[in-house]
Amino acid sequence: MKPAAVGLMLAGALAGAPSLAAAACWVPVPAANSIVFNTTQAGAPFQGQFTQFSGRVCLSTNAAEPGLIRVQVQAASVDTGLPELDDALRGPDFFDVARWPQASFVSESVKALDTARYQATGKLTLRDVTRTITVPFSFTPTAGGGARLQGTLDFERLDYHIGLGQWQDTRWVGNEVDVKFSVLLKPAGSNAPAAPAGRRNTR
Amino acid sequence: MDHTAITLVPLRNTRERYGLIAQAFHWVIVVLVVAQFVLGFMAHGLPISLERLVLLARHKSIGITIFVLVVLRLVWRLYSRPPPLPPSPHPLFDTAARVSHGLLYALLLAMPPVGWLYSSASHLTVAWFGLFSLPNLVGPDKRLAQALLLTHESMAWLLLATVTLHVLAALWHHFLLKDSVLLRMLPFTRIHERKRESV
Numbered sequence: 001m002k003p004a005a006v007g008l009m010l011a012g013a014l015a016g017a018p019s020l021a022a023a024a025c026w027v028p029v030p031a032a033n034s035i036v037f038n039t040t041q042a043g044a045p046f047q048g049q050f051t052q053f054s055g056r057v058c059l060s061t062n063a064a065e066p067g068l069i070r071v072q073v074q075a076a077s078v079d080t081g082l083p084e085l086d087d088a089l090r091g092p093d094f095f096d097v098a099r100w101p102q103a104s105f106v107s108e109s110v111k112a113l114d115t116a117r118y119q120a121t122g123k124l125t126l127r128d129v130t131r132t133i134t135v136p137f138s139f140t141p142t143a144g145g146g147a148r149l150q151g152t153l154d155f156e157r158l159d160y161h162i163g164l165g166q167w168q169d170t171r172w173v174g175n176e177v178d179v180k181f182s183v184l185l186k187p188a189g190s191n192a193p194a195a196p197a198g199r200r201n202t203r
Numbered sequence: 204m205d206h207t208a209i210t211l212v213p214l215r216n217t218r219e220r221y222g223l224i225a226q227a228f229h230w231v232i233v234v235l236v237v238a239q240f241v242l243g244f245m246a247h248g249l250p251i252s253l254e255r256l257v258l259l260a261r262h263k264s265i266g267i268t269i270f271v272l273v274v275l276r277l278v279w280r281l282y283s284r285p286p287p288l289p290p291s292p293h294p295l296f297d298t299a300a301r302v303s304h305g306l307l308y309a310l311l312l313a314m315p316p317v318g319w320l321y322s323s324a325s326h327l328t329v330a331w332f333g334l335f336s337l338p339n340l341v342g343p344d345k346r347l348a349q350a351l352l353l354t355h356e357s358m359a360w361l362l363l364a365t366v367t368l369h370v371l372a373a374l375w376h377h378f379l380l381k382d383s384v385l386l387r388m389l390p391f392t393r394i395h396e397r398k399r400e401s402v
Binding site: 042 | 252257259263325327328330333334348
């Protein structure tokens, strides 16, 4: 599909006009600082990111064909800047990547709030816990048919069993986590090597 | 009993002794530095754990406190000059006293920022008792962190050596030279008779 065609579809979607196709789909272009998490340690801010992830974003203006957002994050790609911290986070007390290598979000509904803002409700799975959450996000077209997806997802880590045993002490390791995402998207099915968007059926 | 000799020490330094303010700075910093050595040694070599996190969080909070107290103490020292050094057996002893006091101040001022840099390089932002946090001075950098830790630890050993010398010198003054050098840093002590002896 040519970028121009996607751009046309996107313009249609954003204008709220009946579009040529009901949904247009994009896949992420992995880049640094796309998925950054923030919490606290000993009362001070603590930040890290996940560098490997894949997914698929389909947006539609047609209520009959709802949008879809799926994201898989490789838990082992956690990067706090310090290797021993990353090793601890990969370990059994935190992400336990040996047992749960992926974190995921799968939308159940995607609702347009206005021309650039949406809200996805769906299932967030971290470790062995799946919970329904709602994530507002913005979708901003970029030159060349791509787009940038931005938003913040808040949760409490203990709800997802992140930080077991001694680490459940929220005085020293904050319970509130916010994940800021700012992901560059490219049209799905473009001739670049496909991002592993087709992982929908792997689990 | 000479009651005038054991009345409260004045706030400001006098020709004979340190005042209460300077004494409070000295002894509070002593207690905090001892706590720092205990916390630092306990955390040393621990793997990443909540215990290490808690020990080092307290170590950082106390380190910031010491730094601020030392700055205030030096300001006070400019405002209220310390009593002069007593007559010494040899001018070299005066030099040794000045150098070791200077080294104590220098280490107490330098160690907290080096620790702060080490924390920054380790991607662990420093907070003061969880109430506010300090900006990171450098980004995460494992090699830099190791170099800074080595520097911090070397300074700790130098501080321990200098403090040992300082304590031994105070005891030497008190028990062998029998002057008022130790007593003038203590509240509620009688200094007059002692001073007469030593003069």
